[in-house]
Amino acid sequence: MGSNGRSNNGHGQPLYATRIDLPADIRAQVIASLNNTLAATLDLKTQVKQAHWNVKGLQFYQLHELFDEMASELEAYVDMVAERVTALGGLALGTARIAAAQSILPEYPLDILDGKDHVVALAERYAAYAKLVRDGIQSTDDLGDADTADLYTEVSRDIDKRLWFLEAHLQTGEAIVAMVQPEEDAAEPAKAKKTTKRTK
Numbered sequence: 001m002g003s004n005g006r007s008n009n010g011h012g013q014p015l016y017a018t019r020i021d022l023p024a025d026i027r028a029q030v031i032a033s034l035n036n037t038l039a040a041t042l043d044l045k046t047q048v049k050q051a052h053w054n055v056k057g058l059q060f061y062q063l064h065e066l067f068d069e070m071a072s073e074l075e076a077y078v079d080m081v082a083e084r085v086t087a088l089g090g091l092a093l094g095t096a097r098i099a100a101a102q103s104i105l106p107e108y109p110l111d112i113l114d115g116k117d118h119v120v121a122l123a124e125r126y127a128a129y130a131k132l133v134r135d136g137i138q139s140t141d142d143l144g145d146a147d148t149a150d151l152y153t154e155v156s157r158d159i160d161k162r163l164w165f166l167e168a169h170l171q172t173g174e175a176i177v178a179m180v181q182p183e184e185d186a187a188e189p190a191k192a193k194k195t196t197k198r199t200k
């Protein structure tokens, strides 16, 4: 620990002293995960804005509005993730240059116009981001930071919902890959439940 209350977490970034009851090595690992997520979230937000500005076609207006709503939601996550980093004594790495360098997402295609192409491009990126966030739930839970796992869970639930919104634009009858039949054994408890009398 330096005299200014800083120590190095091994990634060339400062780790500040805090009264939080999580060990420094755990905080450093959670902070690294959060900064990785921060880069991807900033990147995704700018890509959704790119779609918001440039989408064309018959569904222009509804997609233009939907993409703006999604960008605002991501802006809120940017703040949540960055402030969890600082709450844990870390340095939030949130400039555009860092986001571009660290993001797991591919660059947004600049040669698409039609609404469907933008929806596909965003669905691919939301799916990759959803996986990153879901992995974050597990890894931070394993590290014993239930609060960060909860933050990830909140984001994950909303991202899955947005992925559904995007994919609903693309799904037709052919999108059904399997008809799921309940197995006989699994159907039994439901049957039993049906005949259970209510007690009040």
Ligand SMILES: [Fe+2]
Pocket: 052, 068
């Ligand atoms: Fe706008």
